[in-house]
Amino acid sequence: MSHAFRHRDILDIARKEGKVTVEGLAQHFGVTLQTIRRDLSDLAEDGRLERVHGGAMLPSSTSNIGYEQRQTLNAKAKAAMAKACAQRIPNNISLFLNIGTSTEAVARELRGHKNLLVVTNNMNxxxxxxxxxxxxVVVTGGNLRRADGxxxxxxxxxxxxxxxxxxAIIGCSALDRDxxxxxxxxxxxxxxxxxLQQSRKTYLVADASKLKRNAPARIAxxxxxxTLFTDxxxxxDLPAKCADWDTEVVVARP
Amino acid sequence: MSHAFRHRDILDIARKEGKVTVEGLAQHFGVTLQTIRRDLSDLAEDGRLERVHGGAMLPSSTSNIGYEQRQTLNAKAKAAMAKACAQRIPNNISLFLNIGTSTEAVARELRGHKNLLVVTNNMNxxxxxxxxxxxxVVVTGGNLRRADGxxxxxxxxxxxxxxxxxxAIIGCSALDRDxxxxxxxxxxxxxxxxxLQQSRKTYLVADASKLKRNAPARIAxxxxxxTLFTDxxxxxDLPAKCADWDTEVVVARP
DNA sequence: GCGATTTTTTTCGTTTATGTTCGTTTTTTG
DNA sequence: CAAAAAACGAACATAAACGAAAAAAATCGC
Incomplete structure (x- = not known):
């Protein structure tokens, strides 16, 4: 296998987890530590990663608006939901992705889809x-909210x-018992x-932690x-309600 | 089986998996490694795949690479111009920054300014x-152009x-003798x-290399x-013309 | 079926990637 | 603060992948 494959995957992992370790990557790819070190050096040289002792991190400068920590929360659960969701997204359609780490995870899983028109209000x-x-890719205009892009x-x-x-694929801050x-x-x-108003079909991606949170404003x-994708x-009685509403529930376990 | 069939299937697999290996494809189609190599070379030549050691990948990064290289071109000159430009930008105003590595350089120099409202159509x-x-920060909507964000x-x-x-602070692809x-x-x-139409005042940031280039469409x-910032x-006779037009010229040597 | 053309396989010298070893630097720990 | 452990990078050896070119096989038109 060539380093090029690894480089891309390493960046993927780094973006997903916020950081990578030499040991972890070596194990993941089944290669020696030295090989990974070489990879990380290369990526660091290109400015795509920032090398640190024992591994590497995302470079502080570009395109990351300082909420990597939240992003690593439930990373595995999010990836699982996102994968399930992406599988149900056909090719050749127009879709909207809104703000949220869950929708970002879906975006990452869209690699391989064909001929999509994606509109988003999320810089990430x-x-x-x-x-x-x-x-x-079409970006909506708007005021940039630093907290989440x-x-x-x-x-x-x-x-x-x-x-x-x-x-439309949307996320939300919280989901209550009703x-x-x-x-x-x-x-x-x-x-x-x-x-929601402009979409023929809507998917909600929300991990289980959203059920424990609360938030003041009601979206819908x-x-x-x-379809609701969760982990x-x-x-x-939510399952019963969903059945009643004809809302499909997809549980993707990590 | 003709290579045309394989090419189509190879692209399919590549899109599905994100990558293909010479070995894997050879096994899959029951042909020799050399045949697959030729296929991949062909596809890479058409820009449909990106050839890497041991296989090929979807050409995701190609446009970005071109841009990143361009970005480092004349980096020092750009930084000097940008610094001079930023110095002439007061606090407490609204300004627009458009596409281009020069305007990005200006953005970097804006650190330290206060109470700006910046509108931009440039993701970077x-x-x-x-x-x-x-x-x-306000971002305009629009179709994302991968080449330059x-x-x-x-x-x-x-x-x-x-x-x-x-x-308004704008860049341009080229600047001709007129x-x-x-x-x-x-x-x-x-x-x-x-x-230009919506701005009370306009700065153009263009390094000297823009004078050697040519481009088809006229902006203004x-x-x-x-004010023109250059390096x-x-x-x-451009200096005389500028004087005539009441266009200030600031030369910031790197 | 035959010759021309295209495609694939085979072969081989060259290039590139990976593994190994070892001395040095950094981090951790006592 | 010093010793131990972990991580590092350079250098070399080995293995894998590469491209060019000749040979073999398949395909096509007649």
């Missing part, structure tokens, strides 16, 4: 998709209203609502969602 | 500014027309024109620019 998603071929505000909603999507999607940010709520109800069985 | 600029405090198209122009800027600003991309031209004339004295 745009950065990820920029590296994929065979995928037209989101584009929000009037500009974002207005842009969205100009489109009609085959599929099956309501909640968010921390009022601005983001109106963006999400605009998305699960009844308006076609553990839903509690209480 | 947005990424850079995201790390700066005390600076509201630019956001172009109708969405971009429309967004720009909703603003009025105190200052003092005309030129660009490779028609889409980008209308974006740049919209910017230097006469419409307030070497202008040739021929």
């Amino acid at each position: 998603v745009a950065n990820i998709l920029a590296e994929m071929q065979d995928c037209e 989101g584009l929000v505000g009037k500009l974002a909603t207005e842009t969205i209203l100009q489109f009609k999507f085959d599929l 099956g309501d999607l909640l968010d921390f940010d009022i601005q983001e709520v109106s963006v999400s609502q605009a998305i 109800s699960l009844s308006e969602i076609d 553990a069985a839903l509690p209480a | 600029v947005a990424n850079i500014l995201a790390e700066m405090q005390d600076c509201e 630019g956001l172009v198209g109708k969405l971009a122009t429309e967004t720009i027309l909703q603003f009025k800027f105190d200052l 003092g005309d600003l030129l660009d490779f991309d028609i889409q980008e031209v209308s974006v740049s024109q919209a910017i 004339s230097l006469s419409e620019i307030d 070497a004295a202008l040739p021929a």
Whole structure:
């Protein structure tokens, strides 16, 4: 196997986990430590990674807006959900991806899809998709929210209203026991609502931790969602409600 | 079986797996390694795959690589111009930064400025500014152009027309002897024109190499620019023309 | 079926990638 | 603060992959 394959995978892992270790990578690829060291040196030379003793990290400068920590939270669960979700996304459609680490995970799994038109209000998603071929990327305008790379505000909603999507993939800050999607940010709520309004079909990606959180603003109800992707069985009477609402639930265990 | 069939299947596999190996394909098709190598060379020549030692990958990074190389070209000259430009940018204003490595350099030099509202159609600029405090960042919508991270198209122009800027900082692909600003991309031209139209004051940042290039589309004339930042004295009668036009010329030597 | 053409296989010298070893540097630990 | 452990990089050896070119096989038109 060539170093080129590893380089790409190493960057993938680094982006997913925030960091990589020499030992871990050697084990993962089944090669010697020295080989990995060479790889990391190469990547560091190109400025794609920052070399540290024992491994490497994402370079502090570019395209990462300082929320890598949250990103590593539940990384495996998110990857599993994202994979399940990506499998249900056909080729040749237009889709929207909104803000959130879960939707970013989905973006990463879209490699290999063909002829997609992806609209997003998430700078990170745009950065990820920029590296994929065979995928037209449209970014909505908006005010940049540093915390998560989101584009929000009037500009974002207005842009969205100009489109009609085959599929929308959204995340949310929290999910309550009544099956309501909640968010921390009022601005983001109106963006999400605009998305739902303009989409023929909607997928929600939300790991189980979202059920333990709370947030002030209501986006919508699960009844308006076609499919929910999560990583553990839903509690209480939510499964029954979803069945009632005709909302499919896909549980992708990590 | 003819190579055409294999080519199609190879691309299919590559898209599905993200990569292919010479060994794996040889086994899969029951042919020799050499045959597969020839196939991969062909596909790579057409730009459909990126050849690597031991196999091939989807050509994800090709456009980025070109850009990263371009970015380091004249890095010192760009930094000098950018510094001079940033010094002339006051605090507490709204400004626009468009596509180009020169404007990215300016963005980097904006660290330390206070209370700016920066609008940009350049993903890289947005990424850079995201790390700066005390600076509201607005991103225009648009189709993402992988080559340079630019956001172009109708969405971009429309967004720009909703603003009025105190200052616009623009770059261009080329600058001809008549003092005309030129660009490779028609889409980008209308974006740049919209910017000029909506700005009270305009700075152009263009290193001397732009004078040696040529490009098909005309953005505007230097006469419409307030200040030109460059890294070497202008040739021929351009200085006289600029004086005539009341266009200030700032030469920042690296 | 025959010759021309294309495609694939075979062969071989060259290039590239990986593994190994070992002395040096950095980090951890007592 | 010093000893021990871990990580590092350079140098060399080995293995894998490479491309060019000749030979063999398949395909096509007649």
